[in-house]
Amino acid sequence: MWSDRRLCELFGIDHPIVQAPMTGTCTPSLASAVANAGGLGSLGAGEKPIDLVRREVGEIRKLTDRSFNLNFFVTDAARTDPAVLDATLKRLRPWYAKLGLGDPPAELPPCGPGFDDARLELLLDLKPKVASFHFGCPDQRSVEALKRAGIVLVSTATNVAEARSLEAAGMDAIIAQGWEAGGHRGSHTLTEPWEAVGTMALVPQVVDAVSVPVIAAGGISDGRGIAAALALGAAGVQMGTAFLGCPETATGAARRARLRRATDSDTIVTDAFSGRCARAMRSHFAEEMERSRQQLPAFIQMYALSEPIIAAADDDDASFHLYGQAAGLMKENGAGDMVERLVRETRSVLKRLVIA
Amino acid sequence: MWSDRRLCELFGIDHPIVQAPMTGTCTPSLASAVANAGGLGSLGAGEKPIDLVRREVGEIRKLTDRSFNLNFFVTDAARTDPAVLDATLKRLRPWYAKLGLGDPPAELPPCGPGFDDARLELLLDLKPKVASFHFGCPDQRSVEALKRAGIVLVSTATNVAEARSLEAAGMDAIIAQGWEAGGHRGSHTLTEPWEAVGTMALVPQVVDAVSVPVIAAGGISDGRGIAAALALGAAGVQMGTAFLGCPETATGAARRARLRRATDSDTIVTDAFSGRCARAMRSHFAEEMERSRQQLPAFIQMYALSEPIIAAADDDDASFHLYGQAAGLMKENGAGDMVERLVRETRSVLKRLVIA
Numbered sequence: 001m002w003s004d005r006r007l008c009e010l011f012g013i014d015h016p017i018v019q020a021p022m023t024g025t026c027t028p029s030l031a032s033a034v035a036n037a038g039g040l041g042s043l044g045a046g047e048k049p050i051d052l053v054r055r056e057v058g059e060i061r062k063l064t065d066r067s068f069n070l071n072f073f074v075t076d077a078a079r080t081d082p083a084v085l086d087a088t089l090k091r092l093r094p095w096y097a098k099l100g101l102g103d104p105p106a107e108l109p110p111c112g113p114g115f116d117d118a119r120l121e122l123l124l125d126l127k128p129k130v131a132s133f134h135f136g137c138p139d140q141r142s143v144e145a146l147k148r149a150g151i152v153l154v155s156t157a158t159n160v161a162e163a164r165s166l167e168a169a170g171m172d173a174i175i176a177q178g179w180e181a182g183g184h185r186g187s188h189t190l191t192e193p194w195e196a197v198g199t200m201a202l203v204p205q206v207v208d209a210v211s212v213p214v215i216a217a218g219g220i221s222d223g224r225g226i227a228a229a230l231a232l233g234a235a236g237v238q239m240g241t242a243f244l245g246c247p248e249t250a251t252g253a254a255r256r257a258r259l260r261r262a263t264d265s266d267t268i269v270t271d272a273f274s275g276r277c278a279r280a281m282r283s284h285f286a287e288e289m290e291r292s293r294q295q296l297p298a299f300i301q302m303y304a305l306s307e308p309i310i311a312a313a314d315d316d317d318a319s320f321h322l323y324g325q326a327a328g329l330m331k332e333n334g335a336g337d338m339v340e341r342l343v344r345e346t347r348s349v350l351k352r353l354v355i356a
Numbered sequence: 357m358w359s360d361r362r363l364c365e366l367f368g369i370d371h372p373i374v375q376a377p378m379t380g381t382c383t384p385s386l387a388s389a390v391a392n393a394g395g396l397g398s399l400g401a402g403e404k405p406i407d408l409v410r411r412e413v414g415e416i417r418k419l420t421d422r423s424f425n426l427n428f429f430v431t432d433a434a435r436t437d438p439a440v441l442d443a444t445l446k447r448l449r450p451w452y453a454k455l456g457l458g459d460p461p462a463e464l465p466p467c468g469p470g471f472d473d474a475r476l477e478l479l480l481d482l483k484p485k486v487a488s489f490h491f492g493c494p495d496q497r498s499v500e501a502l503k504r505a506g507i508v509l510v511s512t513a514t515n516v517a518e519a520r521s522l523e524a525a526g527m528d529a530i531i532a533q534g535w536e537a538g539g540h541r542g543s544h545t546l547t548e549p550w551e552a553v554g555t556m557a558l559v560p561q562v563v564d565a566v567s568v569p570v571i572a573a574g575g576i577s578d579g580r581g582i583a584a585a586l587a588l589g590a591a592g593v594q595m596g597t598a599f600l601g602c603p604e605t606a607t608g609a610a611r612r613a614r615l616r617r618a619t620d621s622d623t624i625v626t627d628a629f630s631g632r633c634a635r636a637m638r639s640h641f642a643e644e645m646e647r648s649r650q651q652l653p654a655f656i657q658m659y660a661l662s663e664p665i666i667a668a669a670d671d672d673d674a675s676f677h678l679y680g681q682a683a684g685l686m687k688e689n690g691a692g693d694m695v696e697r698l699v700r701e702t703r704s705v706l707k708r709l710v711i712a
Contacts (some may be wrong), residue, residue, distance in 0.1 A: 002491045003708060160684070179535050180554035194646055197620045198536035198554035200584065201575030201681035205620045208685075219557030228556065228584035231705050238626050264553045264561045265515045291649055292552055325557035328516070329564075350709050352359060 001347055003066050006213040007040075007236040010172060011130055011249040012067045013345050014038030016236025018175075018215055018246060019335070021132060022183060022322070023047060028056045030248035030335050032063035035104055037339035040130065041282030042069040046114065047300070048124050057126050067096075067129035069154070073114035074136040078275075078298035080108055089294055092305055095285060099312040104288055104305055111300040117140070123142055124149050132156070132175070135299075136188040143170045156186030156217075159197050160209045167210040175238050176206040180219030182241045182267065182324030184278040192293065193269035200232070206236070207233035221326035223345020227353070230346075242342075245332035262327035273310070273320045275302030285318035357703055363396075363570040363592040366508055366528060367486055370394030371699050372592025373582070374531075374571060375691070377427030377488065378539060378678070379403060384412045386604035386691050388419030393695035396486065398425040401698040402470065403656070406478050413482050423485035425510070429470035430492040434631075434654035436464055444652055448661055451641060455668040460661055467656040471498070480505050488512070488531070488675065491632075491655075492544040499526045512519050512542030512573075515553050523566040531594050533563040536575030538597045538623065538680030540634040549625035549633055556588070563589035577685035579701020583709070585701075597680040598698075601688035611677055618683035629666070631658030631674045632701045641665060642673035 004294060007016040009324070019026070019034040023044030031041030043060065045053045053070070056156045060068055085108065087300050092104050115133070120142050123131055131146060132154040138146070146153055147170065154176040157163035163174050165188070177186050178199025185196060199218040213235035220229055221242040229237045244251055244259055251259070271277045272289035276299040280286065296302050333341055358364060363372040372690045375382070375390040376650040379400030380382025387397030399416065401409045409426070416424055441464065448460050471489070476498050479487055487502060494502070503526065504511055512531040513519035519530050521544070533542050541552060555574040563570050569591035576585055577598040600607055600615055607615070614637070627633045628645035632655040636642065650656050665674045689697055 003710070125595055160619060161621070178554055178556060179552075180557040191651055192646070193550045194624050194626075195621065196535075197681050198555040198575050200534060200554065200581060201536040201577075204578065204580050205682065205684050219554050221557075222559045222560065224588050225556060227587035227709070230709055231583035231587050232580050263516060265517070265551065268550050270550075287548075290548070293647055295648070307513055325553050326561065328561050353583070353586055353706050354359075354710050 003342070004230065004235050007215070008172065009124055010213065011040050014041050015339060017339055017342055018042060018236065018238040020183070020217065020238050020240030022070060022240050023071070023247050025251055027245065027248055027250050028059035028063060030243065030246060031068050031334035032060050033248050034243070034339055035064040035068050037067035037336040038340045040067060040069050042132065044071045045119070046071065046073040046134070050118060053122060054126070057128070060121040069130035069132050070123065070126065070128045071132045071134065072119055072123070074133045074138055075112045077113045077298055078108070078111035078301040080297040080301050083296050085297055086298065087294060088305060091289070092309070093155060094316070095309050099309060101308050101312055104308070108297055108304050111298070120145065122150065129150060130154060134165055134184065134186045137166055137169050137171060140169070157206060158185055158187045159202070160205050162188050163206040163210050167212055171212065172337070173213045173215055173235070174206065174210060175215045175217050176202050176234070178218030179269070180200045180325040181217050182279045182327070183322040184274065184276055185269065187277065191277055193290065196269060203232040203234050219324060219326045221329035223342055223347070223349050225326065226342060226346040227349040235305040241327045242330055243335060243338060244323055244327070245330045246335040246338055247332070248335045258315065258321060259323060259327055259330060262323065262330065264328055267323060267325060267327070271296055272305045273302065275299040276324060279324060281315070281319055281323065283313070283316055283318045285313065301331035357699070360586065360591050361530065363571065366569065367396050369396050369523065371695060373695060373698055374398060374589065374592065374594040376573065376594050376596030377425060378596050379427070381600065381605050381607055383604055383606050384415035384419060386599065387424050387604060388416050388632065389604050390599070390695055391420040391422035391424050391426070392694040395695045396423060396425050398427055398678070400427050401475070402429040402490070404426065404473060409478060410482070413484070425488050426479065426482065426484045427484035427488045427490060428475055428479070430489045430494055431467045431468045431470035431655055434464070434467035434657040435655040436657050440651050441653055443650060444661060447645070448552040448665070451665050451674070455665060455697040457664050457668055460664070463656040464653055464660050465496045467654070476501065479507065483507060484653070484667035486510060490540065493522055493525050493527060496525070510571070513562060514541055514543045515558070516542050516561050519562040519566050519696070523568055527568065529569045529571055530562065530566060531573050532558050533570045534558045534574030535625070536681040537573050538635045538683070540632055541625065541629065543633065547633055548649065552625060559585060559588040559590050575680060575682045577682035579698055579705050581682065582698060582702040583705040597683045598686055599691060599694060600679055600683070601686045602691040602694055604691045614671065614677060615679060615683055618679065620681055620684055623679060623681060624682070627652055629658065629662045631655040634678060635680060637671070637675055637679065639672055639674045641669065657689060
């Protein structure tokens, strides 16, 4: 039913619907159910131990012989300026005190790099049909090695300039991630939340700027969104939040209950949790940190400071619950049924739009 | 060619394309050219003297007998807390000093209310086919009087809750304004920039929440965007930035030149200029004010403090140039040709999407 079949051919799938690789939420059963329904199932390998990634890929391969996607974070080794750490500790002490957590940790654990030689070897060894990257893309040597191995490469752009640089680096397709998207923004540099471009403005400008297929992401949660993305010139879509309600995800019961009450307005983009901008549920902690923005410890190192607060506070005070602005449209089908429903919905929207 | 003709019938137009009422930029010749091409031309009457509005409406009526729309700001009389004013002056003094402007004004002029009895009388007297409102909608008594006069009423929602309240107040159609939109955000209360919902997530959720027709706004600049909005369930679109390049606008030569270089990323949402969030061109002043957010003087009163800075600084340092995130897609057709081009483009996108 798809008039643009570029992604179907590139990825070896039936429907140009990519399930977003949400680390910590995706499971082998989610990825394989999406794959078996003809979409592209994904597994986030971002911060997972290499052994766990191997085991989970083994599970996917037991459950499907269709294509799937492994996702990695392309980040440098984290380095936090001592003055930035000091200033951050000063802001966090009242939260630690209020929650009875004692003093915040005075040192930050080493983190990253996100895509190192060990992960390159892992990827070359596991050889998924598709590998996708967040926060940029690997260096030229790695890209060449991965291409020689026949792996299709995808990365994320949050603006036109990033899309151009990904095409120049040899990516086979580009995800255009808009403001609405849940989870971490894939920006290649540190950004302020208010710098983000919305999906409706981003997709057509990325489509005009690059010649590889563009995958629209952000705010797309049903057939209407898929049809809109195609209208904007995207070859397909990536959807995360839409799959959060599937029984195959690792979403806990409390978070499922929260998602059922989600509205268009109850998330914000903040770097207060990880050190990089991510769209997560609103909380007093996140709002307070956003109202007075300042530089925070490097990506992922910041978790060492925010995790105790997240763990001790109730959800309204502080939680790192990642979802997008269209969570209100989420349904709780099984992941395979979800893909079928999305395809059916898209067909009916497109038929409704057919003109005289 | 439109399968959803609700707006065509409600407004008495041929194409469900509303030209946004950009006060200071719209002209009678712009509104009438759009109207004559079958769209809904609009004139911003927000802060204009009543006599000027009368004169401009007279000009529109000389140029077209088609429907047009008059737009008003629904704001309370401005009241600024002296402590807020003091804190703001402290932040602005370095800018005034740097630009050789002496001391900032120590008192703020009275402003508003935006839609008072005089404007209600004006509207009842001029009786345009359509009146639209920004920042909320008039009180019940006014809405009833306007409806009795046969004027079709429209207002703007930036989230689902606002859309519901506008439907309850009797609006005949609702503009769903996403994050991408240029100019002032129509939020009914003061908001932080990072609270905004993107068009792709906003439109389908507003469509599901209300039964009146929804007009999508924000990031829509060509036929792809119009087709996407229809796919999301909107009955039509409102476009502002797309018309900024038309020769009929009051856009000055320097701003036209700047718009020709516009990218997806060179605007931000800030309240640093007027006291309410608006999407405008990035500048050092706006970025500095956003990096350290704090309460500012009331809407429009804040202009008294920012205007000297805008006037004295160069554009990169401080300018209040309002446009959206899809300005990169702007073309410089005449407004009538623009409407025809948009219709043609939409038809071709929809045809391309027709499925087997």
